[in-house]
Amino acid sequence: MPGSSSRRGGRGAPGVLPRIGNGSLAEQTTRTLLEAIMERRFPGDRLPNEPDLAEQLGVSRTTIRTALQTLERLGVVSRAPARGTQVRPHIGRESILLHRLIGFRGMLEAGHDEVHLEERMDVLDHGTEPAVQALGLDEGTAMVVHDKTIVADGRPAVHLLQEVPLEYVAEDVRRKLVAGRRFDIPDSIFEFSHLWPGREIDHSVVEIVPSVVPDDSAFPLALAPGTPHIVLCETHYTSGNEPVAYSREIVDDEMIRFRLVRSR
Structure with a gap:
């Protein structure tokens, strides 16, 4: 059963994320954040705080926290209480x-x-x-x-x-x-x-x-x-x-x- 698709990955507006529906899973949130990170859509390679991300994506802070923990475990971001969530800019799609x-x-x-x-x-x-x-x-x-x-x-x-x-x-x-x-x-x-x-x-x-x-x-x-x-x-x-x-x-x-x- 043949199938095909094509797309050229583009960059979205800096700091602007698409909302996720209320019924979405943490994995979908992780994918959305990861795509935004890969497209370098966060100014200064720094993510907004958890409440702001939750509001932008239309999900709970618990879901955001789970997604960020996943991205940290994958080596995409680093997190610290004093400086928030920082993107590791040398991490690319080839990881x-x-x-x-x-x-x-x-x-x-x-x-x-x-x-x-x-x-x-x-x-x-x-x-x-x-x-x-x-x-x-x-x-x-x-x-x-x-x-x-x-x-x-x-x-x-x-x-x-x-x-x-x-x-x-x-x-x-x-x-x-x-x-x-x-x-x-x-x-x-x-x-x-x-x-x-x-x-x-x-x-x-x-x-x-x-x-x-x-x-x-x-x-x-x-x-x-x-x-x-x-x-x-x-x-x-x-x-x-x-x-x-x-x-x-x-x-x-x-x-x-x-x-x-x-x-x-």
């Missing part, structure tokens, strides 16, 4: 800790004029061997496989293969997928997991594997055989530590270069 919030497409949109997604979601009789092993499945377990490539300025930048057992997916979605009917594919596997009752993704373990392009015409990126690149192998877990999905992401690291932020 691997921000991947879940920003995603590959958000990373690429910051530096490319046209970014679009080519994707399909299928039901297969079995998963790949790494997925079967990581999730502890029988080899004949039917899998939902989301195959997508993110293309930036005409060049494939990232190829993702995401797998989840069909039986984990909500029954109404499962029927659509099996019948090949139209289905609005979520932007990320984390959003898709909201449709897995009782098995929503809580956290992921990522293995970063340095690799070289094989001499194989089926390789999904436009790289010559022998070219170094990065492969991310992710096992996704519930809050109860149950492995529920597996992703393999092939990255052209000339287009996306990850950074890891460490703080004390």
Whole structure:
């Protein structure tokens, strides 16, 4: 099922934030603040105080506090009683800790004029061997496989293969997928997991594997055989530590270069 979208990330007005509805979650608030930070919309790289942020976004101070604590944990901001919340200006979209919030497409949109997604979601009789092993499945377990490539300025930048057992997916979605009917594919596997009752993704373990392009015409990126690149192998877990999905992401690291932020 093909799909595409394109957008050039733009800067909003300094200090002006879009309001968030009353029913929004702390994660949505975190995303909104993070996007404003990445667009350098806070004068002097300093955030307003919690009451002002709560008023601007239309959420509670508790929600704001939770979002700021998340951003501090991710290394995006530093907080101190005397000086408030200060943005770390050298932190960008390439921080691997921000991947879940920003995603590959958000990373690429910051530096490319046209970014679009080519994707399909299928039901297969079995998963790949790494997925079967990581999730502890029988080899004949039917899998939902989301195959997508993110293309930036005409060049494939990232190829993702995401797998989840069909039986984990909500029954109404499962029927659509099996019948090949139209289905609005979520932007990320984390959003898709909201449709897995009782098995929503809580956290992921990522293995970063340095690799070289094989001499194989089926390789999904436009790289010559022998070219170094990065492969991310992710096992996704519930809050109860149950492995529920597996992703393999092939990255052209000339287009996306990850950074890891460490703080004390």
